[in-house]
Amino acid sequence: MKFNPEVVEHCRRQFPALSRRVGDLPAMFLDGPAGTQVPQRVIDAIGNYLAHNNANHGGLFATARDSDRLLDEVQRAAADFLGADDPETIYFGQNMTSLTFALSRALAKTWKPGDEIIVTRLDHDANVTPWVLAAKDAGATVHYIGLKHDDCTLDLEQFRQTINSRTKLVAVGCASNATGGVNPVRDISSWAHQAGALVFLDAVHYAPHRLIDVQALGGDFLACSAYKFFGPHTGLMWGKRELLQKLTAYKVRPAPDTLPGKWMTGTQSHESLAGVLGCIDYLADLGHMVAGSDTLDRRAALREAYEAIEEYERKMCERLMHGLSQISEIKVWGITNPTQFDKRVATVSITHDRYNSAELAERLGRYGIFSWHGNYYALQLSETLGREPAGMLRIGLVHYNTTGEVDRLLRALEEV
Structure with missing residues (x-):
């Protein structure tokens, strides 16, 4: 069906x-x-958490332990949603923009004058300005990839020619939030990796329309926001484990040095995370319905x-x-x-x-x-x-x- x-x-x-x-x-x-x-189940999940399980995590009492269980389940659900094989490589924040600014600051510490960063003229500014400002702090050079005016698709030949041994990061969206065009990010990621560069993928607009598979898309980092795929205002970030472990996160001293807590700044909106679980399960239940099977x-x-x-x-x-x-x-x-x-x-x-x-x-x-x-x-x-x-x-x-x-x-x- x-x-x-x-x-x-x-x-x-x-x-x-x-x-x-x-x-x-x-x-x-x-x-x-x-x-x-x-959907109503997202609204109910948020309300139910606030009514019955509202507590910070890590406590030695019932509501705190309920919160711990919820957060563990959200990590697993997010891994299923993104196609990640390691739930600990996913962390949450206020939105994609905030998460991207935080990651850009950490990556900028690894850049120096003479390094090059690539962004595009097609992207949402949340996948442009964080990298431009970070490059400015590091003294790195920013290159902008243009587009074809007839169909508003990226100039892939310019993309291929611009990537070189000095390129440290390529930031590109999976789909345009303005024109709806889907970018060939797998190819772009391959070109970047051949030159030794990292790839950041903005999947915010992709997420409600196409299945995300972080392995197949080929990037090193990927971000999206649940309020664009039927959930609450919460951002999700995925990164390769070795990179998340290696990079220095800007965090308070009591925060853990292990994943994923290393990258989550302060206490999360637990009620929103309950809503994230609700929207992912809404989509999964839709899959059960169209497949005619509840065993998947x-x-x-x-x-x-x-x-x-x-x-x-x-x-x-x-x-x-x-x-x-x-x-x-x-x-x-x-x-x-x-x-x-x-x-x-x-x-x-x-x-x-x-x-x-x-x-x-x-x-x-x-x-x-x-x-x-x-x-x-x-x-x-x-x-x-x-x-x-x-x-x-x-x-x-x-x-x-x-x-x-x-x-x-x-x-x-x-x-x-």
Whole structure:
């Protein structure tokens, strides 16, 4: 069983936010790239922790021991979610941005003048500025990889030519949060490793759409945020064990020197971690449903879920892109060739001939359609395309959206 109407409705019933109305109209959530809605089980998990298990970990009493068990289980669930074989190589923080800034400070201590760092003009600024500032502190040189304006994909030839023996770090996103394009990070990681460089992967926008496999993607570090894949505001970071052990973490003295505690600054939001477990298990249960089996282990169930999600979202994206192509005043930024849709996720940025992105978002909002305007922190991209300060309008489809919503959006855009 894949994503038939019964499965879609089963998913939608689990998200309380989807019952919201704007006047007489049902709300339509196309703002997922800025943060998805959450299923009831995530809300319940957070509330249950605060009501019954709220304590710091490491204590010699019941609620502290419950917290310890929860944190151990979240580590295992996160390892299953990321495809990591070692739960201790995953740690948590406020969000991907905070975790990346902390790691950049540690890595910068290993750099010196003459070293080179590579970032891209396609990425969210959380995968650009932390490395630029760290390079400045170390006296290292930063190179920016450009993009092809026709489809907003990275200039891979420039990428290959820029990596050299002086390169210490390559930072690249798995998928663009603005255009939806999926980058060939496996190839990029291979080029970097051949030159002796490390690779940092931003999987924030990839996580709700494609199955993450840190082994297959090939990076040395990978970060994502649970609030982009149906969970609470918490960031996840994975790194290779030998690197996490070797690097110096900025931490207080009583904090452990062992993984993963070495990299977790201060007490974590335990209630949010309970929600992270809830959203991962929501996805795994979805995998059990589409596979028609409840005997799969969590990783296998997640694989089934994401195969179904990818297929369903691609069909919605094809429908959306076809409809947008019929509206002469709208331009789509990114991959528009249907034969290349395997290289994109269902996130689409558009501009309108007569309305800027804020005006268009406001007009759609009157129809109960929630979309995002501006640059969505993909500042380098927006500047490169000459879209500042207005940016673009972003439409983000995830698996709780429907083809009926796609049609409703297209009708609204035609009326606008």
